[in-house]
Amino acid sequence: MFQSLRICLLLVFCCVPLSVESLTLGAERADEYLPVLKGKRVGLIVNQTSRVDDQHLVDYLLNKKVNVKKVFAPEHGFRGNYDAGAKVDDTKDVKTGLPIISLYGSNKKPKPDQLKDIDVLIFDIQDVGLRFYTYISTMHLAMEAAADANIEFWVFDRPNPNIAYVDGPLLEKPFQSFVGMHPIPVLHGMTVGELATMIKGEGWLTSLKAPQLRVFPMRNYSGSTEYRLPIPPSPNLPNQQAIYLYPSLCFFEATPISVGRGTNFPFQVFGYPDPKLGEFQFTPRPVLGAASNPKLNGVTAFGLDLRNSNVRGFDLTWFVAAYAQFKHENKAFFQSPYFLDKLAGTDKIRKAIESGQSALELRKLWQQDVQDFLKQRKKYLLYPR
Structure with missing residues (x-):
């Protein structure tokens, strides 16, 4: 009888869900960054995914009396309503009146005069973990511009929905472009915060000055965290x-x-x-x-x-x-x-x-490069793998 009771109690205990601390995004760590932003002029690199709870980061910071001076928009625009490759124009946000400067088209990198009234440039955009997804190229060029302008560059980190995968050929320098700027695999398995740290640490920037990089990492995140994006990161990745x-x-x-x-x-x-x-x-x-x-x-x-x-x-x-x-x-x-x-x-x-090689044979072409990359990136990881 006592043995049966022990089994029943064990079954009841096993069926009770364990308390799991919820994921906290970098942008949600306001208790850490709001005091630092006091008295500083802020530029934001954001799009429709830049949310804090139910608010856009722009609205959230303005409500907190942060001195937001301007918004920089990546491919697909500030509201994410531009087709891939479509020209994104400079404009003004109807809701806030803030100037919106396009970082896609002829002006992919913030110009010195666009940063002269900025103390901190913040990047907060949801990525999907692929080398040719251009948001990380925008981040790279903005880091360079911030370093040249001698201003701080912050990254509010967000999950990588493909973080479990590190695969594909590494980029070779002759093929470097806006759809691939870094010698990393197609799937790199890193968050934007980790990648920004690696870009700085590996000296991949062309700036003569070291970037004043600060990453606000997530809490309760790891390489095994399953995260379903609440907002499509671009028009043609709807789910x-x-x-x-x-x-x-x-x-x-x-x-x-x-x-x-x-x-x-x-x-x-x-x-x-x-x-x-x-x-x-x-x-x-x-x-x-x-x-x-x-x-x-x-x-x-x-x-x-x-x-x-x-x-x-x-x-x-x-x-x-x-x-x-x-x-x-x-x-x-x-x-x-x-x-x-x-x-x-x-x-x-x-x-x-x-030449007729199969998909299985193709995989062998990059396996050693991927293993070398895994070792190279290890010191830049911010979360358990």
């Missing part, structure tokens, strides 16, 4: 599934194949009219703020519906199979070979595919 599939589908952007821009499920499908790559049909159409003139506009594509796919990380199986099908039908696949090489950070991947 968690798109974010998970983005690494494996983005290379299609350099080919004639559509990844669903101009549909309700971008980066969750891929297809082409002929050759047909599957039975699923979709027809891209213009979508305001997301795809003004999508690839295959008005043309029905046939391919795969990946909305229920379990693929995670970096997998080129679909890409290599599509190349083989195009080659079999004597159709050009690498529509923009140099753009593909910039996304990959190397021309070795394209050349290996052209």
Whole structure:
């Protein structure tokens, strides 16, 4: 009887959820940064993901009487309503009257005169953990500008939804561009705060002055923390599934194949009219703020519906199979070979595919580089792995 009672009590105890401390974002650590901001002139690099509880960071800081002077907007704009690659104009925020300076287009780096009335430049943008997602390039250039202007550069850290994955080829210097500035894998498995620390520590900035970097890390976060983004980080990554599939589908952007821009499920499908790559049909159409003139506009594509796919990380199986099908039908696949090489950070991947290597064989090309990177980044990690 007593043994049965012990078992029952044990079962009851095991069914009671243990108390788990909630995640605290860098922007939510106001008790630490608000006193430091007192009397300082502040510039913000933010977009629609820059939230503190139910408020935008801009509104939150203004309500706390912080002297916010201006806002810098990355690709997709301050409110996240610009298509990928679309020109983002300088403007003024209707709600606050603050000037909004674009950091996408011809002005990717804050100019000295744009920082002359700033003491602290704060970066608070949700990233997705990929080298070619341009928010980290914006952060890099802003760090350089802040160092040159002799002002502080702060990063309010946020989770990386792909933090569990470190994979893909490392960028080689000849292929450095705004869609890849750092010698890191496609999936680097770091938060923006960790990456900023690494950028400084490895001397990747061109500035002659050391950046006055300060990272406000998260509390109760680790490499095993599952975090579902509450706000889409950009118009064509509307949900968690798109974010998970983005690494494996983005290379299609350099080919004639559509990844669903101009549909309700971008980066969750891929297809082409002929050759047909599957039975699923979709027809891209213009979508305001997301795809003004999508690839295959008005043309029905046939391919795969990946909305229920379990693929995670970096997998080129679909890409290599599509190349083989195009080659079999004597159709050009690498529509923009140099753009593909910039996304990959190397021309070795394209050349290996052209030589007939399988997706499994391709993986061997970067394994040693990834292992070396894991050792290199170790001292910059802010959270348990």
